[in-house]
Amino acid sequence: MSEWIRVCACDELAPGEKTVAWDGDTPILVVNFDGRYYALEDLCSHEDYELSAGEVDPVAGTVECVLHGAKFDLRDGRALCPPAHTPVARFPVKVEDGAVWTRDDR
Numbered sequence: 001m002s003e004w005i006r007v008c009a010c011d012e013l014a015p016g017e018k019t020v021a022w023d024g025d026t027p028i029l030v031v032n033f034d035g036r037y038y039a040l041e042d043l044c045s046h047e048d049y050e051l052s053a054g055e056v057d058p059v060a061g062t063v064e065c066v067l068h069g070a071k072f073d074l075r076d077g078r079a080l081c082p083p084a085h086t087p088v089a090r091f092p093v094k095v096e097d098g099a100v101w102t103r104d105d106r
Contacts (some may be wrong), residue, residue: 007100013037016058020050023104027052028091030102031074033061038074039102041089045079046070051088 007013007021007030018031020042027042029052042052044065051072054064061074070084077090094101 002103002105004094004101004103007037007039007102009099010095011098013100016056018052018056018063020052021102023091023102026104028102028104029063030093030100031056031063033058033074037093037095037100039091039093040072040074040077041091041104043088044068044070044072044084045086045088046084 002023005023013032015032021028028039029042030039042050044051047067049065049067051063051065054066056063062071064071068083071080072088077087079085079087091102092105
């Protein structure tokens with residue numbers, strides 16, 4: 001299991017904003033949704049395209065892949081509409097010492 005990696009200071013990621021962290025070769029999309037932080041693998045399960053290029057819906061708590069319009073729930077990574085049917089990996093997040101941390105725990 002990987003060590004925790006620091007993503008950013010909490011005040012650097014406002015609600016509705018996103019950033020990408022790297023755990024080795026794994027890109028991790030981290031989003032502040034309504035004051036809570038969520039981390040998903042930054043790859044659409046339909047075409048392996050980066051989800052971070054897409055829009056975050058700060059009301060619905062979703063991210064949309066710009067390639068074909070697949071949407072994923074930020075809270076659990078599940079695919080919400082075609083063409084994606086498989087969820088994306090979700091990673092743990094912790095807030096410690098005023099910073100957001102995550103890791104690839106697979």
